[in-house]
Amino acid sequence: MNTVAPPTGPELLRVENLVKEFPGVVALGGVSFDLHAGEVHVLLGENGAGKSTLIKCLAGVYQPDGGTIVVDGERVHISSAAHAEQLGIATIHQEFNIVPQLSVAENVLLGRPPRRFGMVDRRRMHTLARAALDRVGLDVDLRRPVSTLGVARQQLVEIAKALSLDARVLILDEPTAALTDAEVDRLLELMAELRDKGVGMVFISHHLEEIQRIGDRVTVLRDGQSVGTVPATTGTDELVRMMVGRSIEAQYPRQQPPVGEELLRVENLTSKGHFEDVSLSVRAGEVVGLAGLVGAGRTEVLRAIFGADAYDSGTVTVRGRTVPGHDVHAAIGAGLGLVPEDRKAQGLVLGASVEENLGLAILRSATRAGLVDRARLRDQARTSVKNLRIRTPSTRATVKNLSGGNQQKVVMGKWLAADPAVLLLDEPTRGVDVGAKVEIYQLVNELTASGRGVLLVSSELPEVLGMCDRILVMAQGRLVGELTREEATQDAVMALAVKEVESSRAH
Ligand SMILES: Nc1ncnc2c1ncn2[C@@H]1O[C@H](COP(=O)(O)OP(=O)(O)OP(=O)(O)O)[C@@H](O)[C@H]1O
Ligand SMILES: [Mg+2]
Known part of the structure; x- marks a missing residue:
């Protein structure tokens, strides 16, 4: 330019x-x-x-x-x-x-x-x-x-x-x-x-x-x-x-804790026309990245793991237990959470309040004998608003009226409140300002330090390189390579991501 x-x-x-x-x-x-x-x-x-x-x-x-x-x-x-x-x-x-x-x-x-x-x-x-x-x-x-x-x-x-x-x-x-x-x-x-x-x-x-x-x-x-x-x-x-009003020390403050037991195992997951034969695992303490070009099938894989979409064959196991396909409730029960890429369509109830949205993922556990524990939801919402610095006049404000980046923080907060064993993140910092990004990365650090695992999809390569301990590269619906944190560079990831595309064009 x-x-x-x-x-x-x-x-x-x-x-x-x-x-x-x-x-x-x-x-x-x-x-x-x-x-x-x-x-x-x-x-x-x-x-x-x-x-x-x-x-x-x-x-x-x-x-x-x-x-x-x-x-x-x-x-x-x-x-x-x-x-x-x-x-x-x-x-x-x-x-x-x-x-x-x-x-x-x-x-x-x-x-x-x-x-x-x-x-x-x-x-x-x-x-x-x-x-x-x-x-x-x-x-x-x-x-x-x-x-x-x-x-x-x-x-x-x-x-x-x-x-x-x-x-x-x-x-x-x-x-x-x-x-x-x-x-x-x-x-x-x-x-x-x-x-x-x-x-x-x-x-x-x-x-x-x-x-x-x-x-x-x-x-x-x-x-x-x-x-x-x-x-x-x-x-x-x-x-x-x-x-x-202040300077930012480290843009990607990843602190990798010791790696523990396997939390998520995906084996030979296939959804015809979307992705094929995807196998991966996420261990306690790990942030695993799923890199690739748009259309490589990353979002589709996350959605299938979470039960939001059906798949044709393969298995998803969380902490040793098989999770049935196409069943979001079962996935949540097994310990999965998904921050989706399209917050407006899948992540939020726009007409509901900040508090209600933040409580959505814990609604079941906050409900006893058909009664919702409102006080617990409110406490939870206040904590999330504070931790994520969600800018809203009150926890009762309508989510629709929040700025774009603050809506994204609400989606994130909803799943953090549910405390899943493995959090699936699809473009979690889209539209989030530079300061708030670092805060979200700190939360990812806290999650993994407490023995949770994260599977991260992001089109921002610096974010993938900066925050992931291991990077899987997808191209045209298949996993085409894995890089350690040390091996992973922008060029190495891109080389894998486009190689497959080019060789398929040649055929
Ligand atoms: N229709 C509305 N009703 C009530 N409050 C609103 C409305 N639109 C915006 N706000 C509030 O005005 C403030 C500014 O929001 P705005 O959307 O302009 O922020 P922004 O700078 O675009 O942020 P972002 O980077 O997150 O997109 C926020 O506190 C937001 O909650
Ligand atoms: Mg805006």
């Missing part, structure tokens, strides 16, 4: 002293920043700092309670999402805005399908959608319901949708959280092209290296206030200090 010139283009957007309050929360307490043509302006801040709230005010989703928004030199009140689009502002939201039941093509052109003689022109819709998807490199059947795509590909649909608006201001709220390295590269290249064309972009990401690669300026938010705007070349330590 080439280095960036400072923004010389005209000012597209300016925000002054923006204020937005929710019951019990001042989400924005006076935020100011400006965006120029041909600039990538990064918003950086901890989970709950107010980033998404700010962009929702710019996207017409929320009406601010105070302050001003100036677009092209004129003060505006952005009354709706459609109004924002008319002003030339397109937004990729952190929580997807896709309609699961509609097809890929319908989602890309949501709200503005091409018409002919008053009817939706399906052929033209497919041509336009295909062109938009080509730009993000997504090759899927346009007629497929979006719900059948994984999170990464749903994210690409969301990006294609915003790009196809040809806006002058493009806002991207954590667009890379669900993407793999190659997809991130492609998106950043696209952003660089748009910048050359004079588009101004507001970019939110918890990955500091991306910020340095694509950003021009960075505005740091803390507790709903803008604490400063600095060049994106500012050092990581300094950015972290501005953001969390």
Whole structure:
């Protein structure tokens, strides 16, 4: 990626002293920043700092309670999402805005399908959608319901949708959280092209290296206030200090305890069309990583072990006892827990409170003779909120109103409360800020130090390399290799992950 010139283009957007309050929360307490043509302006801040709230005010989703928004030199009140689009502002939201039941093509052109003689022109819709998807490199059947795509590909649909608006201001709220390295590269290249064309972009990401690669300026938010705007070349330590008010010692603080008895054994697990002949084990004290490219079958394996999906053959054993297939209750009873990759669809009851969500995994053990021990659930919830530093006005707040990263912490807290023997983690730090990530890793250390085991799937290779004691690599539904902590490097893992793919292409 080439280095960036400072923004010389005209000012597209300016925000002054923006204020937005929710019951019990001042989400924005006076935020100011400006965006120029041909600039990538990064918003950086901890989970709950107010980033998404700010962009929702710019996207017409929320009406601010105070302050001003100036677009092209004129003060505006952005009354709706459609109004924002008319002003030339397109937004990729952190929580997807896709309609699961509609097809890929319908989602890309949501709200503005091409018409002919008053009817939706399906052929033209497919041509336009295909062109938009080509730009993000997504090759899927346009007629497929979006719900059948994984999170990464749903994210690409969301990006294609915003790009196809040809806006002058493009806002991207954590667009890379669900993407793999190659997809991130492609998106950043696209952003660089748009910048050359004079588009101004507001970019939110918890990955500091991306910020340095694509950003021009960075505005740091803390507790709903803008604490400063600095060049994106500012050092990581300094950015972290501005953001969390302290420096972070070790990004991956893994402490490996002595390894004990075998807790989980998976033998010859096969689910036709998804994965084949997967055998692995996790011992007490171990963090075992499952690495590979998106589509390698890692999520599917975790879900099958946990009983969330059926499998065709093979066995899952926890502490010597066979766990029946496709039976989540039995899996939980045997001592398994799963933090799923898609928190919105599988991890949370969005309309329920923080307390209720945190209690979901222990509901059975907190129930005696049909009565739920509410006091125990409340104590548990308070402990989780404190340990994970979940930012919420109270344990009774609705989970839907928490920031993305804090929702992720609730999913994590729910399973920590259940105290499983083996915790299956699927992208556990997606959308989590740099400080909170370290806290989650500390919890993983505590779990393993107390004799539990962890099986970790993550698309962030540094996280896998930094936190796992042993790494299994999957490609095309099969385990293709195992690396010790000492052997594992980014190159070694990638070499295994792509080798299989290339050799199968050659055939
Ligand atoms: N609709 C809402 N109702 C009540 N509170 C809300 C609502 N939306 C946001 N909040 C609160 O406002 C604060 C800021 O949230 P916001 O989503 O803007 O954070 P963020 O910086 O985007 O965090 P993250 O990195 O986790 O995505 C949080 O405390 C959040 O709980
Ligand atoms: Mg957010």
